Amino acid sequence: MYLQFAWRNIWRNTRRTTVILVAVIIGIWSMILLGALMRGIAEGMIKNGISTLTGHLQIHHKGYRSDPAIEHSITDPQVVEHALNKVLPSGALWASRVRVNAVASNARHSSGVTMVGIEPSSEANVSFIGAAVYQGRYLTQQDQNGILVGEALLDKFETKIGRKLVLMSQDTKGEIASRAFRILGVFRAEMEATEKQFVFVTRKASQIMLQLDTGISEVSVMLPGKPDNPNAISELKAALPQDQFEVHSWRELLPFQTAYLRILDGFIWIWYLVVFVAMGFGIVNTTLMAVFERIREFGLLKALGMKPWWILREVLTESFLLLVTGMIIGNILAFLSIYILSRIGIDLSAFAAGAEYAGMSRIIYPAIEVKDIIMANGVVMLLGLLVSAYPATKAARFIPVKALAHT
């Protein structure tokens, strides 16, 4: 009954209602849209970080993380393989790699790089490199002298496919080992820094060059489903000898991205509050005016015996209905715009170097997170009712005789 009452009251003044509705709709729409964009940036950043040779978790020899040198290699990878087979859920993929700092040089240039020795078939499932070669071809098990380089490195070295590139690094004996490779393929990556930093050879070739035997530097694991799986990490830790191995999640491996995620929630909250305050002034003002406009009506209701509490409830119900209607339309609009944006993406290529500087991907796809949506709607509803309480108490306090005399 009184819901109906409130609903009809709202539409008695269509113009006023529409104006408030538009304010609420734009508020909600901008909250959700901007939140989704910020989430999208974070997701792109993390996806990118994980696929750039990080994976969901990594296993190293103890001490490798703080000092990534060749003497901290895993000498018997079978132990790790065994533990992985036993512990990980089915569907998990992993790849083992040799990863050392090296100096790449040709006749004209030299530069510091990271040499990554990979198992071509298993690596393709785990990191970006499997799908990143755009010119030439990917490595195979048999390529003892083949090397993949990034496009940016290729340009910097003024070289091309088929030319030689010499890698120098320190082997297990502490001597400088060097080996000539032939460029087989060129890869592109999201970040130019990645193209400049990594060169890929087969694991076997790197093991021979560094006299590593069957040793490896790290095992990178991709888990099925969500990237976070504390169970898998603790089980792996239990299955591996504590004094020899260390297991890290991507959150530990990517401190930059994790820090960004941590402050992101704060940013989104601040944005919601700011929008709300801007919108809140409008809501209070309009509701207040609506109440004063209906001063005679409230006086009459009171004179007929309506309790102040009922009037308060009546005004709040009207605000509630307005907020709900605005929220529904605002949410629909927000989802629609997010849907469209996530189909086409927001291209930041014009700012490619800037995006890279900030660690972002070149194309942003907005991402919806349920908790943001709930929070945005919650903030608007809760604070919306709170600010309407002020005009509502005003209405409840009208003195019938005075109110009726009001023109």
Place this chain on the structure above:
Amino acid sequence: MSIDVKMAWRNIWRNPRRTILTICAIAFSSLLLVFMLSFQFGSYETMINTSVKIQSGHLQVQAEDYQDKKTIRLVVPNPAAVGKILEKIPHVQAYTFRGQAFSLVSSKDRTYGAVVTGIDPIREIQVSRLKKLIRQGSFLAESDSDQALVGKLLARNLRLELGDELTLLGQGRDGSIAATVVTVKGIYSSGIDEFDRSAIQIPLKTFQNVYTMDDAVHEVVIIGKSLSDIAEIKHSIELNLSTLDPQKPLKTLDWEELMPGLRQGIEMDLVSGMIFYFLLILVVAFSILNTFLMAIFERTREFGVLMAIGTAPARLTKVLLIESMTMTMIGIFAGILMGSMITLYFQTHGIDFSGASELLSQFGISGRMHPKLSVLSAVSGPLAVFMITFFAALYPALKVRRMRPVEAMRAV
């Protein structure tokens, strides 16, 4: 005071509650914009200044193509002549010379590739913050020859301590092998990981001997008196350089060309800031439009009476616009005033961001951020608010003109 203004002023205060709420909305958005813009500009300036003071300088004179190729052969052959030019340009604060060569760097049991930079110990202090970043040991002195400064991460990777020996192995300018042994004199930490992991500084004289550079250098690094002078300095350097040696053209690059990532990063942040402000102003605009519209609906009868006694519609519009613009101006001035005060407070005290220091140090920002109030940051946001409220006010003010006195007077 004309009668219209007087009328508008009294109208405003006929409903003080509404007026104050509207002014608050305007003041709030102006305040927020002043603070946010100052904050953004402040962080850009910090970012630019740190990067500039650690790495690039405001401007550099290099051989053509050196910036892209970083090849040891592309040199500035006569740095003294360039120095002479720089002495004559008034806005130049300081300048120094650097040589750079990628080399293999070996400690007792480790080898890494790193960029060896030759620096002039005396001049470098005026141009870069390197001396202040030394965490262990001390900065190079003028008399030092086989001494080196090493970044903290590189020192850790190489397992170096103060006083340890370090072998440098690279290629000289003439293609010969360049090798020398230096002792670690200082270890620095800039917070920018990439820099701390890949750089070694040795005295320029030693660098020139080892890499067979003769008197040549790779970069002449210049610091101007302020960021705003850069374009002018660049122009006068270019003018003077052309008289120098037409065979081997030298190029002048400013910090935007030296660090394109930084410039674009700032542009991108500005664009995303704009989206943020645009959405904010849109919400504010609707809030205000709302109030203005409602105010007019409520006063329909009043306008009817005024028109019936002969007030021209144009005059009504004028009074209404004076009303709304007065409210806007009060709000905006209050907003600018409060926003500036808050900004100035944080400008001196800084805002603590130590929770995100890991993130920010990569951009050269330490745990505290200082917003920077400028005329631009104080005025541009409120100006946008002014314009949008003007348009918001225009609609109802024009709507009044279409009212018919008789109908209007009957309205409730």
